[in-house]
Amino acid sequence: MKRLLSHPSLVIGLVATLLFLALGLLSLVWTPYPIAQIDIPRRFLAPSAAHWLGTDNLGRDMMSLVMAGTWTSFLVAAVAVAIGVGVGVPLGLAAAAWGGAVEWVVLRLTDFVFAFPAVIAAILITTLVGPGAVNAIVAIGIFNIPVFARVARGGALSIATLDFVAAGRLAGLGNTLIAWRHLLPNVMSLIIVQGTIQMSLGILSEAGLSYIGLGTQPPETSLGLMLKDAQGVFLIHPWLTLVPGLAIVLIVIALNIAGDGLRDAIDPRLRQGNPNVLA
Numbered sequence: 001m002k003r004l005l006s007h008p009s010l011v012i013g014l015v016a017t018l019l020f021l022a023l024g025l026l027s028l029v030w031t032p033y034p035i036a037q038i039d040i041p042r043r044f045l046a047p048s049a050a051h052w053l054g055t056d057n058l059g060r061d062m063m064s065l066v067m068a069g070t071w072t073s074f075l076v077a078a079v080a081v082a083i084g085v086g087v088g089v090p091l092g093l094a095a096a097a098w099g100g101a102v103e104w105v106v107l108r109l110t111d112f113v114f115a116f117p118a119v120i121a122a123i124l125i126t127t128l129v130g131p132g133a134v135n136a137i138v139a140i141g142i143f144n145i146p147v148f149a150r151v152a153r154g155g156a157l158s159i160a161t162l163d164f165v166a167a168g169r170l171a172g173l174g175n176t177l178i179a180w181r182h183l184l185p186n187v188m189s190l191i192i193v194q195g196t197i198q199m200s201l202g203i204l205s206e207a208g209l210s211y212i213g214l215g216t217q218p219p220e221t222s223l224g225l226m227l228k229d230a231q232g233v234f235l236i237h238p239w240l241t242l243v244p245g246l247a248i249v250l251i252v253i254a255l256n257i258a259g260d261g262l263r264d265a266i267d268p269r270l271r272q273g274n275p276n277v278l279a
Contacts, residue, residue, distance in 0.1 A: 010261025016254035024071030031064035072222040077202030084144025092152025097179040110146030118143040136215040155187035189266040196259035200252040
């Protein structure tokens, strides 16, 4: 913990991320105004003491919408990452532990999924069952599976040739126990760092899917849906676009900074003063 806290970028990124997450969690119990409260006479109000971020084209309070939209973005991204980790990591470890035909099948499956980006997958799912936040989660989660599978496989392959793994095999441990006891603990740092990166990409993907009408649907809200609703009045009332857009940018930057700091803190090759650090 002391080593983690000694990295300023990690601390800054985590603090900023936690602040946005706290703002989203707060929306579950309190917002300045009800999210669905429409007040047409007060629409397009500029930021003021009554409405800190102004009101939108329906007179809804922008601060309340940003709080709720932030929670939606975090929720979609977190569940999508959980899907990627829950399915992709076991596949990657299986490919590294068993090799041969198992590895070939896993690699071909990941290649197949990579051929369908999250947006394409969302379009296919939407065609079958309709748009919605759940479908966005499924689409982004499916795209995350090959990412974590390849990260887990790459990290596990670098561990599988070490002496303690060979000793485990000589002791009679099967491939499953080798993967569980030796490979998984040693690739967890890679998975955690990749998880922060995929969280930021998941927030961007959710915003993009909502913007084109394939993600979160009214009466729910998200940062991407706010951008979609404001696109027609951008030149007249620019803050309606700038507010959710800036929120997305700041959240993604915070997650990326936290991910970079976490990688520097966890990876021993990147620690300051390590003689094995490459120039």
